[in-house]
Amino acid sequence: MAKYLLLKHYRGAPAAGNDVPMDQWTPEEVTAHVQYQRDFAAKLQSTGEFVDSQALSQEGTWVSSGGEGRPPVTDGPFAETKDLIAGWVIIDVESHERAVELAGELSAAPGAGGKPVQEWLEVRPFYGECPAITE
Amino acid sequence: MTALVDEALLRTLTPTVIGILGRRRADFAAAEDAVQEALVEAVRVWPDNPPRDPKGWLVTVAWRKFLDAARADSSRRNRELRADEEPEPGPSEAADDTLQLYFLCTHPSLTPASAVALTLRAVGGLTTRQIAQAYLVPEATMGQRITRAKKTVAGVRLNQAGDVGTVLRVLYLVFNEGYSGDVDLAAEAIRLTRQLAARIDHEEVSGLLALMLLHHARRPARISRDGRLVPLAEQDRGQWDTGLIAEGVDILQAALARDRLGEFQAQAAIAALHADAQAAEETDWVQIVEWYDELVRLTDSPVARLNRAVAVGEADGPRAGLAALAELDPALPRHTAASAYLHERDGDPATAARLYAEAAAAAPNLAERDHLTRQAARLNSRLRE
Numbered sequence: 001m002a003k004y005l006l007l008k009h010y011r012g013a014p015a016a017g018n019d020v021p022m023d024q025w026t027p028e029e030v031t032a033h034v035q036y037q038r039d040f041a042a043k044l045q046s047t048g049e050f051v052d053s054q055a056l057s058q059e060g061t062w063v064s065s066g067g068e069g070r071p072p073v074t075d076g077p078f079a080e081t082k083d084l085i086a087g088w089v090i091i092d093v094e095s096h097e098r099a100v101e102l103a104g105e106l107s108a109a110p111g112a113g114g115k116p117v118q119e120w121l122e123v124r125p126f127y128g129e130c131p132a133i134t135e
Numbered sequence: 136m137t138a139l140v141d142e143a144l145l146r147t148l149t150p151t152v153i154g155i156l157g158r159r160r161a162d163f164a165a166a167e168d169a170v171q172e173a174l175v176e177a178v179r180v181w182p183d184n185p186p187r188d189p190k191g192w193l194v195t196v197a198w199r200k201f202l203d204a205a206r207a208d209s210s211r212r213n214r215e216l217r218a219d220e221e222p223e224p225g226p227s228e229a230a231d232d233t234l235q236l237y238f239l240c241t242h243p244s245l246t247p248a249s250a251v252a253l254t255l256r257a258v259g260g261l262t263t264r265q266i267a268q269a270y271l272v273p274e275a276t277m278g279q280r281i282t283r284a285k286k287t288v289a290g291v292r293l294n295q296a297g298d299v300g301t302v303l304r305v306l307y308l309v310f311n312e313g314y315s316g317d318v319d320l321a322a323e324a325i326r327l328t329r330q331l332a333a334r335i336d337h338e339e340v341s342g343l344l345a346l347m348l349l350h351h352a353r354r355p356a357r358i359s360r361d362g363r364l365v366p367l368a369e370q371d372r373g374q375w376d377t378g379l380i381a382e383g384v385d386i387l388q389a390a391l392a393r394d395r396l397g398e399f400q401a402q403a404a405i406a407a408l409h410a411d412a413q414a415a416e417e418t419d420w421v422q423i424v425e426w427y428d429e430l431v432r433l434t435d436s437p438v439a440r441l442n443r444a445v446a447v448g449e450a451d452g453p454r455a456g457l458a459a460l461a462e463l464d465p466a467l468p469r470h471t472a473a474s475a476y477l478h479e480r481d482g483d484p485a486t487a488a489r490l491y492a493e494a495a496a497a498a499p500n501l502a503e504r505d506h507l508t509r510q511a512a513r514l515n516s517r518l519r520e
Binding site: 001003045046047048049050051052092094127128 | 246272277498499500
């Protein structure tokens, strides 16, 4: 088994197939979207492939060391142009193909007009433990 | 309270008791549930009232739990009637139930991940929590994985012998998972393989046990104190466990003497040749190449071919190694890293540095990525001087 991060972006990903900002959906559409993701996580729990899922707030801050004795540098309270992570699902699956299949399923969550959002999700493999056999 | 009960004993007895219930027509999942309940009872009762015959005690209690569960489930009425006709549990038989469990847990209908989880639970006697910790997934997730595996093998009787090769592959998977949390999966795999070797006489079981012991012997030297990966050639051989090496070599020699070579024996032979060298430069690379030839013949594995190319590079020089490498698919895991290493030995640090950096980007784990990045950095800083 190998772990994968399915990464959902607020910004920075290519435009979704059904690209309507969420604040212009009807409340029912938002509910259906959220429910789809909950069902998705529940399904993965029942197949033994779920590890973790979290949603992240929009407010993020870039931070870098300012050098010794100085405060860390930040880019201010407002994120303007950077990539923004909206949330993630971590899965533990048999193969990369399975990870891609599940990401595709998650991307099909219903959006505006009840049609699939078809947003782009990033699939990133975790580094595993160092296997005992390397020589 | 738990500390007062011999947990190792419970773990050893678990598969036997499941097996006995299975022979009395309990299906696997029901038997397993009943034994788990009996174990809970044992942990509660034994400290104050230790049984004279722990196995007999567990069989009796687990059988009662199984009957209780069968009675509670009205849809199982028929099974209960059948179960009641069975003889009362007496002294437990000496038949080899653990072995049947090994084969059940590696039933061909299970995916490798499920087979591993089920084997650790039913044969190893580990708790779901321990297995979940070892694999770094939530307990509920691992619980589901095991439940699904149990459903898959439900109805399979414990008298169907499976394929030893599958059992060995599962044990090797467990071994390679390494360790985390409170369970050392490599040690667990060795424990299970020892049990298997004690029960069936098969040269490849010995081969795998020898291979595990020889690799395990080198583990203390493989990762440095600050968590860095230490390549074989740079390992402090004084840290190798000579006791394990001697045992592994003995087991391997007895297996090889039977003259039925298999892939695990060939791999163990290579590991033994490494273990035998007092210093990296004393390694008998010529003989190692010969064993890789055997391994390639037995498995036709691309990974074995890749390792063979590296060994050829040591035996006949980096040019020969690069020539062997050139015949293989560049997309193979660690192909780029091997190429980088051989180019460096061939006196081309610029190409080697570029390839090390490329290999680092594709490394399968963090320790390896850091190691390869360090190699690239070492060569690049030397090139700048």
